[in-house]
Amino acid sequence: MSTLRFHAIKESLANRPILVEEKERRSDIFGKNVFNENSMRQYLTKDAFKGVMNAVKHGKKIDRNIADQVASSMRDWALSKGVTHYTHWFQPLTGATAEKHDAFFETIGDNASVEKFGGSQLVQQEPDASSFPSGGIRNTFEARGYTAWDPTSPAFIYGKTLCIPTIFVAYTGEALDYKTPLLRALQAIDSAATEVCKYFDKNVRKVTSSLGWEQEYFLIDKALVASRQDITLTGRTLLGHSSAKGQQLDDHYFGSIPNRALNFMRDLEVECMYLGIPVKTRHNEVAPNQFELAPIYEEANLAVDHNSLLMDVMGRVASRHNFKVLLHEKPFAGVNGSGKHNNWSLSTDTGINLLGPGKTPMSNLQFLTFFVNTIKAVHDNEELLRATIASAGNDHRLGANEAPPAIISVFIGEQLTKVLEDLEGVTKGKLSPEEKTDLKLNVIGKIPDVLLDNTDRNRTSPFAFTGNKFEFRAVGSQANCANPMTVLNTIVAKQLKDFKVEVDALIVDKDLKKDEAIFNILREYIKGLKNILFEGNGYSEAWEKEAKKRGLSNNKTTPEALKAKISKKTIALFEEMEVMSKIEMEARYEVEMExxxxxxxxxxxxxxxxxxxxxxxxxxxxxxxxxxxxxxxxxxxxxxxxxxxxxxxxxxxxxxxxxxxxxxxxxxxxxxxxxxxxxxxxxxxxxxxxxxxxxxxxxxxxxxxxxxxxxxxxxxxxxxxxxxxxxx
Incomplete structure (x- = not known):
């Protein structure tokens, strides 16, 4: 045995589990290192608290006086916890997070100093933008870029540093990060969905996009990884013969978690609790040494921040346990790779999940409205949605008999398929009283309250309805969730906007009642959605042939897939919804190709x-x-x-x-x-x-x-x- 390999295995076997003892209830430590609403109530004045809440809930601008008060209170809170530095924490187009630390410490005269942090430092900073990917937006010699505070994502303490979530933009205003377009997309879906909600409840003032990610990963001994330069430099094995025993016995999946891995998980979860990341589920995945972690659902912007933070925390905690976390989509040949399922839904400020079936015909009509419009958005933009999950790592995984294929389709289950078929069969035009009653009782009225047990799961589907949400299963394990979430929210916002125009036109021009107009538009949509709906095995060659007949794209590689991001249709869509400009879209295409x-x-x-x-x-x-x-x-x-x-x-x-x-x-x-x-x-x-x-x-x-x-x-x-x- 080679000397390096011998010592790596010897060191690995010598490692002993670090015992993690939890002395406090998780509910007691949750968010302890987050400047959240509870912390703000303690430290902010009433005016400052009101100003921040108005920014968070209503998008109102925070004036300079309020910013100074918030900064002062944030500093006092951080100093009380032993913090020495602050940073603007952002997500450039590298796919990782970025930060530049500055000390609170400043000198104010001879032998005098003070801990200082004001509104100007909170609201905006000027990091060097020259070395971050920009896709040609910035020249290397043009270094100026700005980070700006995002009050909708609370500041947090990581180590001894106060981290302030921010956007990152060029001197000329273009977005250089993942967060800025996501925030614009969330604003677009809020506006469009709220207008449609008013058909059903005029009290709705805001619609929020929620996200629940499921993070898959491998845990490999750090000493063994150090003996493999391919894992060290690329995150995956570029060669290596399969082990005689792999995953063929299915004995690892949902099995007893190994002690050493369990101790890592406990340590990680405690760190997450302090940071306000609501992790809840852990289990063994299919491949040996593969695991999964999942949180409680959150508002999409916060969920994206938490997933980006989690990937960093995982690496640091793993190092304490002599592990290396592998987030590559396919670190080992011959066994399953890793994904990051994105569970997405929409909810109102009145407490309604718009993708959850209701208890009355009218609430179910609302459900069907958002359900059908989401499917239509995916149908009309399936190639663009595929582009959001394109990467060198994910190319190894998509369609490899373990993950959804590169062909985007939607799974809704047998029962909802029958509901759509019944709705499609309703007479076109103005409904008779009998048809209205029949429609409400036999189609709308019979949708069960909970579809989780009435709809089987289809793990081969890239976009599946799972009871009260859609699950975008094809996202790569090391991807930033903002990329697919920006596109998904944008295309659904556009579709809802168009839907409202069509419904209003029927109400005005055809003198139809509101529910009749909605029925008519949904029925016409359903007729055109059959190509994207698929209930079968997405791994089969038969589906690949069938998908081609249906006109669905099958872009198997990243260079093929990314072209959809700069098509005339895509650029027009993003410009209309004010999510990204042509320059920003073309820049992202170049960055991702590079x-x-x-x-x-x-x-x-x-x-x-x-x-x-x-x-x-x-x-x-x-x-x-x-x-x-x-x-x-x-x-x-x-x-x-x-x-x-x-x-x-x-x-x-x-x-x-x-x-x-x-x-x-x-x-x-x-x-x-x-x-x-x-x-x-x-x-x-x-x-x-x-x-x-x-x-x-x-x-x-x-x-x-x-x-x-x-x-x-x-x-x-x-x-x-x-x-x-x-x-x-």
Whole structure:
């Protein structure tokens, strides 16, 4: 066994679980390090508290005097907890979070100092924007960018730093982050949905988009990860033969959580409680050493912030437990990868879930209105929705018989399918009294209060209705939820806006009653939605063929999928809804294409290095041992040595064949990479990496993995799958 591998396994086995004792109830510590409503009531004046609440609930601007009061109170609260620094915490287009810490400490004269934090520091800062991805919005020499306080997401203490959630925009005003477009999209859905809600309840003043994410991840021993440069540099294994035992026994899924992993989870959950992240569910996932964590649903903006924060906290807590958290969508071949299911719904300020069936015909008509309009939004924008989950990591997972396919479809279950069919069959135009009664009693009136047990789950569906919400199952595990949530809320907002125009037109032009007009529009919508509805196996070849007949897109790679983000239709949609401008859309397209190129480029370089500098030399070393063995047999047995050395000779030849193939393909991959690097057009370059460089990974890996089976385990340099996934 190689020295590095030996010491990695030895260190891993020597690690003992860190016992986590919870001395306080979680309800007592929840949000303790968050400047939430409870903290603000204690520290803010009545005017300041009212100003912040008006900003949070009604979007009103906070004036400078109020900002100064809030900053002073926030500083006092933070100092009482031992905080020394503050930062504007934001989410640039890198996909990670960013922060620059400043001390409260300032000098005010000779040998005098004070802890200072005012409204200007709270409301706005100017971090260097030159090195963050901008997609051409900013030149490298134009460094100015601004972070601005988002009062709808409360400040929190992380370590000894006060973190203030902010947006991040360029000097010229364009969004350079994920939060800004999300906030605009949430404003759009609030406005559009509230107007539609007034058909059913004129008391509705606000509609909130909610999100509940489910975070899947792998836990691998930190020492073992350090022995694998592919995991260290790319987040996944670029080679490695499958373990004899993988997930085929289904014995890990929902099984007893290993003690060491359980202690990590407890520690993580306590950290989350202090930070106000309402984590609730934990369990083993399908693959060995794979787990899942899920919170209670929250308002979408806060949920996105909490998921971004969680991914950072997970890494820090894991390090304390000598673990490495792998968030890559496909860290291991041959077993399931990881996703991040986004459960989405809409609720009113009167306490109604708009995607939850009600107890009266009219409340069920409201449910069907939002239900059908959501499906239509997905139907009309399925290619755009697919683009929101496109990434180099997710390309390995989508459609791989473990995750939803790259074809976007909607699952609603047998019972709701029957409801839509009945609604479609109602006579067109003005309804007779009998038809109204029949419709309300037989179609609208019979929708059950809770559909959770009346609708089976379809894990192969990328967008499934699950009782009182839609579950977007295809989001990647390391993705920022803001990307898909921005698009989903925008397309539904646009659809609701168009729906209201159509309903109002029928009421005015055709003299129809409100419910009749709604029925007529919904019925016409339903007739055109059949292509997107699918109840079967999304993994099957038959569905791929059927989807093509239906006219649904099947963009299997990121470069293909991302084109939808800059189509004329998409740009017009986002500009109309005032969520993003053409410049911002094109910038994001360029950033995401560049991100894809960089990921494949890095993986290519790492794979070439491991194959040539680790695998091949080890194979040659073992081959030389075999050659010496054959020579020894020849010296002893002379003429009969070939018979005695038959297996060794075959092995020597096999090793040579694999070495030759590895070297040839690494050379070819390097040449293709050089060609791609010389291309100036971003689309041409991404396609070159996708279709010319990346396919060579499989051939190189195949031959490396074959050598792993042939070469003596004692000298193989890389920690193997069986060790990575079953050392606990």
């Amino acid at each position: 991100d894809y190129i960089n990921h494949v480029q890095i993986e290519s370089r790492v794979l070439g290095d491991i194959a040539r500098n680790h695998v091949v030399p080890t194979a040659v070393k073992y081959q030389n041992i075999l050659i010496d063995n054959v020579r020894g047999l020849k010296d002893i047995f002379e003429g009969s040595y070939k018979k005695l050395a038959k297996e060794q000779l075959v092995l020597i030849e096999e090793i040579s064949i694999h070495i030759e193939s590895i070297n040839a393909n690494v050379t070819k991959m390097t040449n293709e990479r050089k060609k791609a690097n010389g291309m100036q057009d971003i689309e041409e370059k991404a396609n070159a990496y996708c279709f010319n460089v990346k396919p060579l990974f499989d051939d190189i890996r195949y031959n490396c993995d074959k050598l792993e089976l042939l070469v003596d385990d004692e000298i193989w340099p890389l920690t193997k799958y069986r060790e990575l996934m079953f050392t606990r």
